Amino acid sequence: MRQGFRYLPPPLKTLITLGNEQLCDIAHNIAKCHFVRQKSLTLECTAEYCRSQHEYGIAIKKSSRHSLDGIMMRLRSEVYWREQINNLADEHREHHAMQGKLLGDPKYGLMPYCTDQTAKLFEDRRTSIHAKMQRSVAIPSTGVTKSDIYANSERSRLNQLYLTVKAMEQLAVSREYIWIMMTLTCPPRFHPSSKSYDGSSLRDGNDFLNQLYRKLFKFLGKKYHANADYFGLRVAEVHQDGCPHWHVLFYCSDKMLIDIQSKLEQLLSGDGRPDGYYKTYSNKILKKQVDSGNETSPIGYVFKHLFPRSSGNVSTTDTRTDRRVSYALRAAGVRQYQLIGAEGISTKVRALRKIANDPSAPNNLKQLATTLVANPADDRARRLQGMVDLLDHASRDVKFIRELCLNRFREPASRLSHLKHHKDKRCYELGRYSITAICSAAVTINVSSKKKGNTRSSNCISLRKIYHYSTQEQIQSIDLSTPCLAYPPAQLRWRPP
Numbered sequence: 001m002r003q004g005f006r007y008l009p010p011p012l013k014t015l016i017t018l019g020n021e022q023l024c025d026i027a028h029n030i031a032k033c034h035f036v037r038q039k040s041l042t043l044e045c046t047a048e049y050c051r052s053q054h055e056y057g058i059a060i061k062k063s064s065r066h067s068l069d070g071i072m073m074r075l076r077s078e079v080y081w082r083e084q085i086n087n088l089a090d091e092h093r094e095h096h097a098m099q100g101k102l103l104g105d106p107k108y109g110l111m112p113y114c115t116d117q118t119a120k121l122f123e124d125r126r127t128s129i130h131a132k133m134q135r136s137v138a139i140p141s142t143g144v145t146k147s148d149i150y151a152n153s154e155r156s157r158l159n160q161l162y163l164t165v166k167a168m169e170q171l172a173v174s175r176e177y178i179w180i181m182m183t184l185t186c187p188p189r190f191h192p193s194s195k196s197y198d199g200s201s202l203r204d205g206n207d208f209l210n211q212l213y214r215k216l217f218k219f220l221g222k223k224y225h226a227n228a229d230y231f232g233l234r235v236a237e238v239h240q241d242g243c244p245h246w247h248v249l250f251y252c253s254d255k256m257l258i259d260i261q262s263k264l265e266q267l268l269s270g271d272g273r274p275d276g277y278y279k280t281y282s283n284k285i286l287k288k289q290v291d292s293g294n295e296t297s298p299i300g301y302v303f304k305h306l307f308p309r310s311s312g313n314v315s316t317t318d319t320r321t322d323r324r325v326s327y328a329l330r331a332a333g334v335r336q337y338q339l340i341g342a343e344g345i346s347t348k349v350r351a352l353r354k355i356a357n358d359p360s361a362p363n364n365l366k367q368l369a370t371t372l373v374a375n376p377a378d379d380r381a382r383r384l385q386g387m388v389d390l391l392d393h394a395s396r397d398v399k400f401i402r403e404l405c406l407n408r409f410r411e412p413a414s415r416l417s418h419l420k421h422h423k424d425k426r427c428y429e430l431g432r433y434s435i436t437a438i439c440s441a442a443v444t445i446n447v448s449s450k451k452k453g454n455t456r457s458s459n460c461i462s463l464r465k466i467y468h469y470s471t472q473e474q475i476q477s478i479d480l481s482t483p484c485l486a487y488p489p490a491q492l493r494w495r496p497p
Helices: 020-039 043-051 068-075 078-099 116-134 146-174 202-220 254-267 277-285 321-331 345-355 363-370 377-392
Strands: 178-184 231-238 244-252 286-288 337-340 398-406 412-421 427-429 434-436 442-447 460-468 473-481
Touching (some): 020 068, 020 078, 078 321, 146 178, 146 231, 146 345, 202 231, 202 321, 244 254, 345 412
Antiparallel strands (some): 178 244, 231 337, 442 460, 460 473
């Protein structure tokens, strides 16, 4: 490799027109350029180099999670730059299309939801990942390959999400809650199809909706508690012109409905909307069970762009409507769906379903896990009831335990390592089909942030040790010497992680 290697990446307006292979070449050359530059850096210049802005204005802020050595490794990592370049190109490509009014109804010659180039790039990435995984060796015990797991992972996540929301619906019936479906939209200035459009991107519109959402739930949080008083699901969707909107499926009491209505009327006034906007469109903004009848369920409407289905309106490409909506959101870095009042449920369900196949799992974890495993058709009701119980009370009996580790950039981090039921004396080690013999308690260790003026040695990390007993939790702060985490600076080499 030449010591004087220099590389000038193309401008952003060129970057958004390139294909996947060209974007990967750019990421490779940027990482190679940083590798060569770091070879000539002195120790005094390292901090300034890490703090400065780099290609396309990208900068990595030093924090309690990022060390200087970790930042150096990121900057010479092809994987890191490939992710940054892809995200940057995807977001600006869609923003440029919105500003050029290229998105909209196909019958007017426009591209729906996202550009055809973005749809093709994401499809090519899916194909490339699947092809690489097909070359992997099948798991001996099951005969399943990584490509099979990848192909079924998205469908499996959506099926699990659907089961969770159905369980919420059944739990709402037992608690005598009603359902509400709120539709949060952006003012005309975020819509490219409007005369008032100000050039905002999809992410700008999503940030506006997120601000509305946070204000609403900050107000509700003063009187009500998540899971106990309400729960539900938030789904982000995109209009054909690229502007986002949210559907919020909500289960709550009649009393809470009154507070939601009054707060929404306050939030949806002004900001480019006409006077009396909420009163005029209240039947579209807020649909209620009392208006629709007790037999109507809104789940199918909320999930209309989550589950695969074809649409005759998409004539510019063979890509399905649900994928184009998903690609538009992913290009802008927007999360498509999120549970409300059930945080952590999805992770616990995935862990418990693995435990169900292990005969040596602790009794209470095993009993809880078997109710969530896919069974024949005649046991679907039992599986649904198991999810209802998990949402209602059982999830509070199960706790994750984290352990210290190092990430790929050799920085201290933590990962989920064990799962414990409060009635079991043993905790289950995730991913290894084994049990750790902890009889009296489980221990959670979290890395705390460093404080200024700390006189501890560099290889001593402040930790919080949390003992989970069957009846109480005890939290103790300690200073733990961790020489295993105090690595010397990483060796400067090409092809870093």
